[in-house]
Amino acid sequence: MMGMAALEEQGGCRTGTDGLLMNSELLLHAWREMLPPEICISAGPIVLNPSALTEQERASAGPVDQDRLLELQNGRMYAKQALTTIGCPAADIPVAADRSPVWPCGVVGSITHTSWPGGGHVAVAVGLIAHFDAIGIDVEREAVLWPTVWEYILTPREQEQIGILSPEARSAQVQTIWCVKEAIRKAGLRSIEPTSIEVEHELPSDQHDQLSWSGRARYINGSPKTWHGRTIRSQGLILTAVAVLNHADSNKCF
Numbered sequence: 001m002m003g004m005a006a007l008e009e010q011g012g013c014r015t016g017t018d019g020l021l022m023n024s025e026l027l028l029h030a031w032r033e034m035l036p037p038e039i040c041i042s043a044g045p046i047v048l049n050p051s052a053l054t055e056q057e058r059a060s061a062g063p064v065d066q067d068r069l070l071e072l073q074n075g076r077m078y079a080k081q082a083l084t085t086i087g088c089p090a091a092d093i094p095v096a097a098d099r100s101p102v103w104p105c106g107v108v109g110s111i112t113h114t115s116w117p118g119g120g121h122v123a124v125a126v127g128l129i130a131h132f133d134a135i136g137i138d139v140e141r142e143a144v145l146w147p148t149v150w151e152y153i154l155t156p157r158e159q160e161q162i163g164i165l166s167p168e169a170r171s172a173q174v175q176t177i178w179c180v181k182e183a184i185r186k187a188g189l190r191s192i193e194p195t196s197i198e199v200e201h202e203l204p205s206d207q208h209d210q211l212s213w214s215g216r217a218r219y220i221n222g223s224p225k226t227w228h229g230r231t232i233r234s235q236g237l238i239l240t241a242v243a244v245l246n247h248a249d250s251n252k253c254f
Helices: 004-009 024-034 055-061 066-085 147-153 156-164 167-188
Strands: 013-015 040-045 107-116 119-128 132-141 143-145 197-202 210-217 225-234 237-245
Touching: 024 040, 024 119, 024 225, 024 237, 040 066, 055 066, 066 107, 066 119, 107 167, 119 132, 119 237, 132 167, 143 147, 143 167, 147 156, 147 167, 156 167, 156 197, 167 197, 167 210, 167 225, 167 237
Parallel strands: 107 132
Antiparallel strands: 013 143, 040 119, 107 119, 132 237, 197 210, 210 225, 225 237
């Protein structure tokens, strides 16, 4: 799937977080508000001197440039902090062929990060398989996504719904949908195109920076699956999270 960095390289978006200073405690609180208390969250700024990757982690990553290496080091550093909290210290987290993290036995989790000139944010959510089937989180900068890329992101029905909105609200809504679809992709642990996921949401009347959503994913060689989660906007970022209980009926999510 094309990430936000790829969209930027293709001239598909313009972001507004350059030079922005983040309150990491508020962002950590937002992540915890969206997920069940049994899930451990570790989050904070991208640091320039993170812990080095282990030999196994570095080998699994393959050839990467310095920016990607910094992302991997930060992601693993925060992930190991979270794993220690649930009783899995000193565990390697290699990179799978699809670039997803390979978690220790008995653990399910998700890593997300975004960066901008002079800063960035990393978040990790982990839980025990004894409690959760799936976890997916994603963070994106609030951005102006040019209409030229909407067709890649939106289903025809979503495009119709976006068209009803005021012109100034459309791009922000597309950006939120993109973030939701990234979280679903990570939770599902399967490669899927954005247009194979259709998102619906309701905006609470008393909290305009938060919303709950559902996304129906159509997988190749698999039955469609509906995911439910939450999204919060904070400090120029969009945060999205989904978690599925392993004993839940009908994919009950938080």
